[in-house]
Amino acid sequence: MPGGTRRAKRPNEFVVGGEWPHAVMQAHRGALVAQAIARRLSEAMADQGVSANALARKSGVNRQVIANVLNGTVWPDMLTVVDLEGALGVMLWPEHVQWHIPAPGEAPGNSTVDCGQPTGPAQ
Numbered sequence: 001m002p003g004g005t006r007r008a009k010r011p012n013e014f015v016v017g018g019e020w021p022h023a024v025m026q027a028h029r030g031a032l033v034a035q036a037i038a039r040r041l042s043e044a045m046a047d048q049g050v051s052a053n054a055l056a057r058k059s060g061v062n063r064q065v066i067a068n069v070l071n072g073t074v075w076p077d078m079l080t081v082v083d084l085e086g087a088l089g090v091m092l093w094p095e096h097v098q099w100h101i102p103a104p105g106e107a108p109g110n111s112t113v114d115c116g117q118p119t120g121p122a123q
Helices: 028-048 052-059 065-070 080-087
Strands: 013-020 021-025 111-115
Touching: 021 028, 028 080, 028 111, 052 065, 052 080, 065 080
Parallel strands: none
Antiparallel strands: 013 021, 021 111
């Protein structure tokens, strides 16, 4: 499998409650970043009145890739995010390193994270 077993599940498969991209998620940093990107992309498109087709033309990113990122069915890659950010003029990549998400082997206080929002400074 391309990307190894770390990409065996799609980002939206980490949802434990609610609807993607505004769902409560398992504490998986990658899935939370993908969720935050999808949410911000959706918001930016709505704010600017830009359709997926128009964004595809402007960014050079395939319309189906945009739809897949919005739906959480793919792990957005760096070049896709950069091209979408350039076309929209907004940051899509969240400042996720400050989110406290339990590391492998760390006892979690809560095994889910609400809407991919930061849960406090990293410890």
